[in-house]
Amino acid sequence: MNAVERAPLAVTCGEPAGIGPEVVAKARAVAPEVPFFVIGNPAHFEGFGVATRVIDDPAAAGTDALCILPHDIPGPARPGRPDGAQAAGVISAIARAVALAQGGTASAMCTAPIHKKALKDGADFAYPGHTEYLAALGGVEQVVMMLACPELRVVPATIHIALEEVPAALTQAGLEATLRITHAGLRRDFGIAAPRIAVAGLNPHAGEGGTMGRQEVDWIADLVARLAPELGCFGPLPADTMFHAGARAHYDAAVAMYHDQALIPIKTVDFAGGVNVTLGLPFIRTSPDHGTAFDIAGTGRADPTSMVAALRMAWDMAGRRDGRG
Ligand SMILES: NC(=O)C1=CN([C@@H]2O[C@H](COP(=O)(O)OP(=O)(O)OC[C@H]3O[C@@H](n4cnc5c(N)ncnc54)[C@H](O)[C@@H]3O)[C@@H](O)[C@H]2O)C=CC1
């Protein structure tokens, strides 16, 4: 155990052809206070100017070097060119991190980005992203994807589905569960005693009284009003005017109706420093907000800021949950 007797973080390598290995290696140097080990092929972490140490036991992880717990992901990392033979190992590394986090050998997990199509093509990965895969591994029906930076927290109520599927996927039960998980996460993991949650409408101008779509008047407004006393939620608000600085001062998190409604504002406000955190799991998981960035993989230009923020957030959450945060 490290100085505070908290287990290290388990970090997954993500897609070897992407910038995951580079940002993980660089993060080791930028966040010396966070103990972590990465699950992956040690060869994929060479060449980034960071000392590495192969370990066979997570308890041996330290902050002296990039500690690597070897995992069977065959072949070299080929920047920008995913290798289908590596897909199964990339997926099983995630499952291994979950097992370590659930067993307490890791205090939390942090995932480097995967390339969803590469995993589907290479290993028939059945999930659209980590979020859904982690929910299945954790045995929970619904989780919440939150992206957080110092200025803004956002939650999409529907996640990795086509835009045309959003209206049917939005249900009263689903939105209520999203609001409850968000509220609980803000209290437990962010230390906000009485969270304020803004809820976006689905349609332009939040439907403008039913003239531009009916979901708001048919059920969203009633649901939000019913839950307001318990969850501190309000809305539905027109999505186009709820993300400017003045509006953000009135809430701790914004629940949006679909992926891009939530992610465009936060990636615009703080692309470098945003963190993706999955709420509602029986373990802690964070991730950088960016993807595999094949266009710059292998160039040395990957910015580790978001990975560093993700590591720090996971470490802080673990501390908060064990009472030492
Ligand atoms: N948590 C995860 O596993 C995530 C995975 N993805 C996946 O990543 C793949 C590529 O997604 P894109 O939409 O292209 O987004 P992306 O985030 O990989 O890249 C978008 C743009 O931002 C740049 N960029 C991204 N991260 C950067 C960094 N750390 N430093 C400097 N520049 C950076 C890229 O070079 C690119 O120009 C897709 O398969 C997507 O599904 C995307 C987001 C999260």
Ligand SMILES: NCC(=O)COP(=O)(O)O
């Ligand atoms: N756009 C966010 C994203 O793709 C995150 O996906 P994941 O964390 O579920 O893999």
